Amino acid sequence: MICTVTFNPxxxxxVRVDDMRLGTINRTTYEKVLPGGKGVNVSIVLGNLGHASRALGFVAGFTGxxxxxxxxxxxxxxxxxxVAEGMTRINAKVKSNEETELNGQGPNITEKDVEELFSKIxxxxxxxxxxxxxxxxxxLPHDMYERIMARLNGRGVRVVVDAERDLLTRVLPYRPFLVKPNNHELGDIFGVTLRTRDEVVPYARKLREMGAANVLVSMAGEGGVLVAETGEVFESPAAKGTVxxxxxxxxxxxxxFLAGLMETGSYETAFKMALATGSASAFSDxxxxxPEVEALIASS
Structure with a gap:
C-alpha cells in the first residue's frame, strides 16, 4: 500500500485576469478549482499512472x-x-502580468485529530x-515529521520525504527511503548556490551520508539528479517543452519515481520516469x- 500525507490540503x-489592477474590480477570463496539496498531487498522479494510493490528512467544513x-x-x-473547527483552506492563484498567490490558513487541528492520523499511519x-x-x-506540532518517522522506525515502511530545510534535515537520522529537494532547497540546506547538475551531485551525496537512502533532486529546466542507495549517480537534462x-x-x-521503481525495480528507469512525469505536469494545465509521460520518455 502507498499512503500520502498532506497536513494542510x-x-x-x-484564475486568469487580463492586466490585473489593485484597488478596483478585476474580472476573470479563466477559472478552475482543483484539489491541492503536495501529497494529494502525488496520489492523483500515481492514479494517473495506474497505481492506487490512499490520501491521508485533515479536512473541515464545506470546502473539505x-x-x-x-x-x-x-x-x-x-x-x-x-476536523471540527474551521475549514479546509482555499488557495487563490491569480495569473496576470505577474502571478500572485493568496494561501488560506486551514482548520484548527487538535491533539485528538493528530492521534487519529497516527492510528492510520x-x-x-x-x-x-x-x-x-x-x-x-x-x-500542528513542529516535529510532526520526526514523530511519524519515529513511529515507523524499524517496521519496514519506505518513507518518502519532500520538504524544505529543517523539516528535511531533522528526519535524516531515521533513514528515509527517498528525499526530494529541488536544487534551491538543497543549496539552502548547505548555504550554497547550485545551478548545474555537476554542482548538485556532491551535495546530494552529502544528504545520503546524513541518512537518506536515495536522493532525487529536481532542477526545473536543468533536469535532475538521482544519487541512489546503490551508489549509482544518474543525471539528465530536462525534456524539451513549453512550461x-x-x-x-x-x-x-x-x-x-515510485511508479517506475515498482514497475521495474530499476533506479535508472525510476529516475527517467520521475523526470518525464514532472515535465509532463509542467507542460500541461x-x-x-x-500517455503524456510515455510520449516524453519515447522522445528522449
Whole structure:
C-alpha cells in the first residue's frame, strides 16, 4: 500500500485576469478549482499512472467536502480526518502580468485529530510506502515529521520525504527511503548556490551520508539528479517543452519515481520516469497522465 500525507490540503482556485489592477474590480477570463496539496498531487498522479494510493490528512467544513469530492472524482482513495473547527483552506492563484498567490490558513487541528492520523499511519507495515510532503501548519506540532518517522522506525515502511530545510534535515537520522529537494532547497540546506547538475551531485551525496537512502533532486529546466542507495549517480537534462504550469511538477516527479521503481525495480528507469512525469505536469494545465509521460520518455 502507498499512503500520502498532506497536513494542510486545499482547494486551489486558479484564475486568469487580463492586466490585473489593485484597488478596483478585476474580472476573470479563466477559472478552475482543483484539489491541492503536495501529497494529494502525488496520489492523483500515481492514479494517473495506474497505481492506487490512499490520501491521508485533515479536512473541515464545506470546502473539505468539496476537496473530498474532487479527489474522489480524480480516482483518489481519500481517508481524511474530519476536523471540527474551521475549514479546509482555499488557495487563490491569480495569473496576470505577474502571478500572485493568496494561501488560506486551514482548520484548527487538535491533539485528538493528530492521534487519529497516527492510528492510520500505525496500520502500515513491511513493504508499504508513506509519502510525507509539504509544510506543517501552525496548528500542528513542529516535529510532526520526526514523530511519524519515529513511529515507523524499524517496521519496514519506505518513507518518502519532500520538504524544505529543517523539516528535511531533522528526519535524516531515521533513514528515509527517498528525499526530494529541488536544487534551491538543497543549496539552502548547505548555504550554497547550485545551478548545474555537476554542482548538485556532491551535495546530494552529502544528504545520503546524513541518512537518506536515495536522493532525487529536481532542477526545473536543468533536469535532475538521482544519487541512489546503490551508489549509482544518474543525471539528465530536462525534456524539451513549453512550461504551462509548474505547480505540482515536483510532486509528479515523486509519483513517477515510485511508479517506475515498482514497475521495474530499476533506479535508472525510476529516475527517467520521475523526470518525464514532472515535465509532463509542467507542460500541461493538468497533472501528468500516463500517455503524456510515455510520449516524453519515447522522445528522449
Amino acid at each position: 486545499s482547494l486551489d482556485y486558479i 467536502d468539496e476537496l473530498c469530492r474532487l479527489c474522489a472524482e480524480a480516482g483518489v482513495d481519500c481517508d481524511f480526518i474530519r 500505525d496500520a502500515l507495515g513491511e513493504g508499504d510506502t508513506l509519502v510525507i510532503s509539504g509544510s506543517v501548519p501552525s496548528a 504551462v504550469n509548474s505547480v505540482g511538477a515536483g510532486d509528479s516527479s515523486v509519483a513517477g 493538468h497533472l501528468a497522465t500516463r
